[in-house]
Amino acid sequence: MSLLSVENVNKSFGGLKALDNVNLEIAAGTVHAIIGPNGAGKSTLLNCFVGRLEPDTGSVMFDGQSLLRIDPHEINQAGVSRVFQTPEIFGDLTLLENVMIPAFAKRDGAFTMNVWRGVALESDVRAKAMDMLADVGLSTKAQDIAGQLSRGDKRRLELAMCLVQEPKLLLLDEPTAGMARADTNNTIDLMKRIAARGVTMVVIEHDMHVVFSLAEKISVLAQGTVIAEGLPQDIKGDPRVQEAYLGGAHL
Amino acid sequence: MDAILLQVLNGLDKGGAYALIALGLTIIFGTLGVVNFAHGALFMLGAFCAVAVKSVLSLEKVTLDPTKTTAWGTPMEIRVPYIEAWFGDFGATVLDFSVPISIIIAIPVMLLIGVAMERGLIRFFYKRPHAEQILVTFGLAIVLQEIVKSQFGANPIPQPAPDLAKGMIDFGIMVGFDAGNIVYPAWRLIYFLFSIVIITAVFAFLQFTTFGMVVRAGMADRETVGLLGIDIDKRFTIVFGMAAVVAGLAGVMYTPILSPDYHMGMDFLVLSFVVVVVGGMGSLGGAVAAGFMLGILQSFASMNEVKTIIPGIDQIIIYLIAVIILLVRPRGLMGRKGVMEH
Amino acid sequence: MRNSSMSKNDLILLFCFSAAILAGPIILAPIGAGYPDLLQKFAIFGIFALGFNILFGLTGYLSFGHAAFLGAGSYTAVWTFKLLSMNPLPAILLATLMGGLFAALIGFICLRRSGIYFSILTLAFAQMSYNLAYSVLTPITNGETGLQLRQADPRILDAALGRDYGAVLPSSDFFGIDMTGYPGFYFCAVILIACFFFSMRIFRSPFGMMLRAVKSNQNRMNYTGLNTRPYALAAFIISGMYAGLAGGLLAVTDPLAGAERMQWTASGEVVLMTILGGSGTLLGPVIGAGAIKYFENIFSSFNEGILMKAFDFLPESLQHIMVSISSLFVGEGWHLTLGALFMLIVIFLPGGLMEGFNRLRTWLGNRTGGGDGGAVPDTAPAPSVGGD
Numbered sequence: 013m014s015l016l017s018v019e020n021v022n023k024s025f026g027g028l029k030a031l032d033n034v035n036l037e038i039a040a041g042t043v044h045a046i047i048g049p050n051g052a053g054k055s056t057l058l059n060c061f062v063g064r065l066e067p068d069t070g071s072v073m074f075d076g077q078s079l080l081r082i083d084p085h086e087i088n089q090a091g092v093s094r095v096f097q098t099p100e101i102f103g104d105l106t107l108l109e110n111v112m113i114p115a116f117a118k119r120d121g122a123f124t125m126n127v128w129r130g131v132a133l134e135s136d137v138r139a140k141a142m143d144m145l146a147d148v149g150l151s152t153k154a155q156d157i158a159g160q161l162s163r164g165d166k167r168r169l170e171l172a173m174c175l176v177q178e179p180k181l182l183l184l185d186e187p188t189a190g191m192a193r194a195d196t197n198n199t200i201d202l203m204k205r206i207a208a209r210g211v212t213m214v215v216i217e218h219d220m221h222v223v224f225s226l227a228e229k230i231s232v233l234a235q236g237t238v239i240a241e242g243l244p245q246d247i248k249g250d251p252r253v254q255e256a257y258l259g260g261a262h263l
Numbered sequence: 264m265d266a267i268l269l270q271v272l273n274g275l276d277k278g279g280a281y282a283l284i285a286l287g288l289t290i291i292f293g294t295l296g297v298v299n300f301a302h303g304a305l306f307m308l309g310a311f312c313a314v315a316v317k318s319v320l321s322l323e324k325v326t327l328d329p330t331k332t333t334a335w336g337t338p339m340e341i342r343v344p345y346i347e348a349w350f351g352d353f354g355a356t357v358l359d360f361s362v363p364i365s366i367i368i369a370i371p372v373m374l375l376i377g378v379a380m381e382r383g384l385i386r387f388f389y390k391r392p393h394a395e396q397i398l399v400t401f402g403l404a405i406v407l408q409e410i411v412k413s414q415f416g417a418n419p420i421p422q423p424a425p426d427l428a429k430g431m432i433d434f435g436i437m438v439g440f441d442a443g444n445i446v447y448p449a450w451r452l453i454y455f456l457f458s459i460v461i462i463t464a465v466f467a468f469l470q471f472t473t474f475g476m477v478v479r480a481g482m483a484d485r486e487t488v489g490l491l492g493i494d495i496d497k498r499f500t501i502v503f504g505m506a507a508v509v510a511g512l513a514g515v516m517y518t519p520i521l522s523p524d525y526h527m528g529m530d531f532l533v534l535s536f537v538v539v540v541v542g543g544m545g546s547l548g549g550a551v552a553a554g555f556m557l558g559i560l561q562s563f564a565s566m567n568e569v570k571t572i573i574p575g576i577d578q579i580i581i582y583l584i585a586v587i588i589l590l591v592r593p594r595g596l597m598g599r600k601g602v603m604e605h
Numbered sequence: 606m607r608n609s610s611m612s613k614n615d616l617i618l619l620f621c622f623s624a625a626i627l628a629g630p631i632i633l634a635p636i637g638a639g640y641p642d643l644l645q646k647f648a649i650f651g652i653f654a655l656g657f658n659i660l661f662g663l664t665g666y667l668s669f670g671h672a673a674f675l676g677a678g679s680y681t682a683v684w685t686f687k688l689l690s691m692n693p694l695p696a697i698l699l700a701t702l703m704g705g706l707f708a709a710l711i712g713f714i715c716l717r718r719s720g721i722y723f724s725i726l727t728l729a730f731a732q733m734s735y736n737l738a739y740s741v742l743t744p745i746t747n748g749e750t751g752l753q754l755r756q757a758d759p760r761i762l763d764a765a766l767g768r769d770y771g772a773v774l775p776s777s778d779f780f781g782i783d784m785t786g787y788p789g790f791y792f793c794a795v796i797l798i799a800c801f802f803f804s805m806r807i808f809r810s811p812f813g814m815m816l817r818a819v820k821s822n823q824n825r826m827n828y829t830g831l832n833t834r835p836y837a838l839a840a841f842i843i844s845g846m847y848a849g850l851a852g853g854l855l856a857v858t859d860p861l862a863g864a865e866r867m868q869w870t871a872s873g874e875v876v877l878m879t880i881l882g883g884s885g886t887l888l889g890p891v892i893g894a895g896a897i898k899y900f901e902n903i904f905s906s907f908n909e910g911i912l913m914k915a916f917d918f919l920p921e922s923l924q925h926i927m928v929s930i931s932s933l934f935v936g937e938g939w940h941l942t943l944g945a946l947f948m949l950i951v952i953f954l955p956g957g958l959m960e961g962f963n964r965l966r967t968w969l970g971n972r973t974g975g976g977d978g979g980a981v982p983d984t985a986p987a988p989s990v991g992g993d
Contacts, residue, residue, distance in 0.1 A: 088830035102821040114829045122832040130809040399951040405944025540725045575741030582729035
């Protein structure tokens with residue numbers, strides 16, 4: 013059964029056609045990678061899922077609900093969380109607060125004016141956030157200010173912020189870009205553990221090592237169209253995919 | 264028709280002043296990324312350059328005339344400005360033209376003030392948040408106006424226009440209407456023309472010189488220009504000095520229209536900021552267009568016919584327009600995306 | 606359960622704050638500020654700044670129009686005196702509500718934009734209110750003269766209760782206690798403490814955490830399932846209510862309302878108070894408000910005679926030079942000091958006096974060989990949730 017289904021999505025910027033009739037089915041409980049050369053429209057597609065962009069035509073259905081023409085926060089409340097290419101975190105707040113905020117959002121909804129019950133009393137939210145930080149290996153830095161973290165730590169923090177919401181669908185935009193090999197392997201392990209919990213994931217990734225370690229299904233995007241789709245081993249040998257990567261890249 | 268034209272004319276001089284101040288504000292913002300709340304104070308300092316020049320020129324030589332006595336029986340004092348005593352009629356003419364002559368003095372003075380401000384204070388705030396820039400320049404504006412107040416007092420000091428330009432011009436005749444329908448103070452027309460000249464000069468400078476090209480490139484994309492290895496710092500200083508001169512000249516020439524006092528800068532600053540925002544932060548054309556537009560609209564709103572329909576409209580028109588424009592066009596008339604949104 | 610909702614540190618802070626405010630007349634007497642008129646101003650502007658801080662300090666939205674809410678509160682309070690009763694309670698209640706209502710209206714529009722555009726929009730609304738109060742709204746505001754009480758005012762509630770003020774112009778009284786002098790100060794002081802308590806609750810609550818998130822990263826908030834607009838609007842309305850309340854109290858201690866309270870320089874003053882004390886800190890705004898009002902009072906009352914005395918120890922020629930230099934900064938020239946202070950604070954101490962205290966504490970801690978110098982103080986902008 014598919015959790016996210018994308019039908020005939022088109023998006024143009026001026027004369028440039030960024031997405032050209034994209035169709036995509038993301039099955040529940042799978043890790044689905046979207047790969048493709050630069051400028052293929054991968055990030056544009058992801059932006060259409062979270063309400064950052066509105067497709068010109070087509071539909072995006074998530075769990076029986078359309079994701080179009082609703083606000084980003086409503087999409088998140090429906091169960092979609094996203095990790096960005098450049099980590100979007102609360103730079104002035106502590107790591108613990110960074111993770112508690114999404115936990116509150118999950119529990120209390122898009123807006124609550126909870127003034128009388130102090131944060132100090134919310135021990136279960138706090139415990140949950142601490143567990144999550146431990147999960148991504150940041151528990152020793154819980155009281156540090158998030159803006160001072162290294163780029164890799166920021167990514168892990170952002171991941172923790174998404175995971176603490178127990179999303180039905182997790183979107184990751186190049187989660188290992190710019191990471192050293194050791195860090196990348198740690199992230200792969202982490203994502204495997206997340207996948208094992210049954211979280212559906214859509215991953216955009218350039219690093220084929222990451223893609224083939226994780227993905228159960230791969231879609232290849234080139235010039236705004238899905239040119240190939242299938243199991244990792246099928247994609248590896250697909251000549252169209254080789255072609256799209258200018259024939260040179262070794263998959 | 265006559266009435267409409269008259270109102271348009273009435274708005275032009277004020278619009279010119281708004282446009283000149285807003286032009287400097289927007290150049291500073293576009294290139295340096297600084298929100299300068301002290302820009303109104305520069306306008307005020309310019310106006311007081313004229314006051315200072317006038318008072319120096321009219322320093323008087325006092326002689327006693329023993330042949331005449333006053334009502335109290337003391338010898339009559341004859342007061343003659345030195346400049347008249349030394350140069351005769353030429354001196355008197357110079358004194359009469361003190362406002363335009365002040366321009367010559369105001370250019371180097373304002374340039375110096377601008378450069379000192381940029382080197383001494385503003386440059387430390389390039390990377391600080393906009394809120395802090397606003398606050399520190401706001402503090403500077405208060406300091407500058409209080410200094411002026413302590414030197415020149417709190418009352419407005421009238422500055423006469425040269426005799427030649429004191430009268431009215433029958434503008435109606437010039438454009439083919441009946442005589443006497445559109446009479447307009449000559450100096451205000453001169454101010455409008457002056458502001459057009461300055462605006463044209465600034466645009467020409469930015470358009471046709473290499474320096475101007477770099478500045479425009481900087482306004483379009485600051486980071487890239489920095490990467491080109493151009494010594495952007497020195498240029499920033501000059502840009503700031505230039506903006507100070509423009510604001511200062513706007514102030515010098517405005518003195519015959521509005522007697523300068525120490526807080527005239529603040530009054531104009533608030534309106535000029537509205538002008539900049541309406542035009543679009545960082546947009547030169549926008550600042551000029553919005554300046555004249557708001558000046559003219561304000562003069563229309565002060566017509567009795569309009570005021571009887573919508574009472575109080577003359578008091579709020581500029582702000583009302585600003586609110587509407589900002590809500591309909593978030594980035595102002597000609598603003599660019601992503602400017603000033605954090 | 607109520608008690609456990611506050612940490613021990615917060616209780617101590619609240620207790621010390623209350624004690625310091627209530628003992629104000631004694632504590633501040635040695636520096637010449639122990640008289641009721643000035644103390645009332647400390648308390649009232651403390652409330653104003655506390656409220657402004659909830660908006661600016663937490664969400665980062667810099668409003669240049671908060672004086673409009675202060676003015677609206679003053680007008681409402683004076684009208685309540687005229688129409689209903691000289692008891693301050695209905696006056697400040699309605700003033701607070703009016704501040705909130707006005708803020709809801711203006712905030713709803715202004716919060717559609719952020720950054721400098723938001724600042725200019727709030728400024729525009731405040732200037733419109735100010736200009737209108739001087740012109741067409743004269744029937745309500747009494748224009749330049751300002752809104753005043755009259756003996757012939759109806760005062761429906763007072764009349765119904767058989768309260769008659771005779772031939773004198775009434776002043777506000779709290780069930781028989783005249784609201785001038787010290788009773789007036791204590792009335793304001795109790796409200797200030799209540800406001801401080803409420804502000805503290807906001808700072809320590811998940812709601813306050815969300816407000817700081819608004820300042821930090823609105824994008825992330827949206828993608829985290831939080832709707833930023835109502836959070837910012839709620840902060841705007843709360844700060845508007847604080848401002849309305851402060852305006853109401855100004856009218857309680859002196860039943861007169863003028864449009865100059867709405868001018869943008871008045872808005873600038875509350876910004877300065879908040880920054881000076883330390884925006885985003887709990888205690889800072891109150892300290893900032895107190896400092897500004899104190900210095901305004903002291904500096905503007907200085908004259909050359911006092912200065913001559915102050916520099917008495919110098920040789921005469923030096924004395925004259927010092928006097929002529931320093932006289933620039935006092936009396937009429939007090940605004941020069943204000944402007945210079947403004948600049949110095951922003952340049953050297955952007956975190957305000959609270960940051961200065963913390964630095965001093967750290968420095969002293971290091972000099973005495975460690976200690977608690979590095980500990981996070983109760984009033985730090987980011988209260989440590991792991992602390993208890």
